[in-house]
Amino acid sequence: MIEVRVQAGDFDLGAEVARLRAGDARAGAVVTFVGTVRDMNDGAQVAGMELEHYPGMTERALEDIVEQARARWPLLGALVIHRIGPLLPRDQIVLVAVASSHRGEAFAACEFIIDYLKTDAPFWKKEATPDGGRWVDARDSDDTAKAKWAAR
Template sequence: MVVRVQIEDFDLSTEVRQLRENNPQIGAVVSFLGLVRDLNDGQNVSAMELEHYPVMTEKALQDIAAQAAARWTVTDSLIIHRIGVLLPLDQIVLVAVASQHRGDAFAACEFIMDYLKTQAPFWKKEQTSTGARWVDARESDELARKKWQLD
C-alpha cells in the first residue's frame, strides 16, 4: 500500500506498471484518474488550489486504503493526490488497486475514491471569473460513501 501527497505530476503508465511489477498473483489492476475540470457548478474554473494537513492527510489516506484491504482481497494499492495550484486538465488524483480478481479490484478502487472524496482532509479553492471560492463536499459524494457503510 503506497500513499503519496505531492505537488509534482505523475505518469499513469509508470505508476500502474510499478504497482503490478513482478507479482504473478495479480490478475487485475483497476485505476481511477481524476482531472481538474474547467467548469464546476455552472462557473468557469481557471485554476484550483488544493491544501491539506500533511501528517493528518497521509494517515487518513492510509486508513482508507487499509479499510478497503480489510473488505476485499487486495494485493496492493496506490493513492497519489496532488496539492498546490492546478489548472484544467491537470491530474489531481490516482487510485489504483491490484487484486487477484477484477471484482475485488473494482470495488476496492471505488470504495477508496468514495471515502477519499468525503473523509480525506483536503481543501479546494477554485479560481472563477467571479473570484475565488472554497468548494464544499457534494451531497452526491456523501451518498456514494454511505452505500459502503455496513449495517
C-alpha cells in the same frame, strides 16, 4: 505494494501502474481511477484550482482508507497519489490504483477508496472563477456514494 503519496508534482500513470503490477505476479486485475481538474464546476468557468492539506493528518487518513479497503477485499496492492498546490484544467489531481487477483475485488476496492477519499481525507479546494476565488464545499453526492458502502 501499498503506498500513499501527497505531492505537488504530477505523476506518470503508466509508470505508476507498471510499478504496481510488478509488485505481485498473482495480480490478475489492476483498476485505476484518475481524477482531473475540470474547466467548469457548478455552472462557473474554472481557470484553476488550489489544493491544500494538513500534512501528516492527510497521509494518515489516506492510509486508513486503504486499510479499510484491504480489510474488505483481498488486495495485492494499492496506490493512492493526491496532488496539492496550484492546478489547471485537465491536470491530474488524484490516482487510485488497486491490484487484486480478480477484477470484481479490484473494481470494488478502487471505487470504495475514491468514495471515502472524497469525504474523509482532509483536503481543501479553492477554485479560481471569473467572480473570484471560491472554496469548494463537500457534495451531497459524495456522502451518498460513501453511504452505500455501509449497507454492504
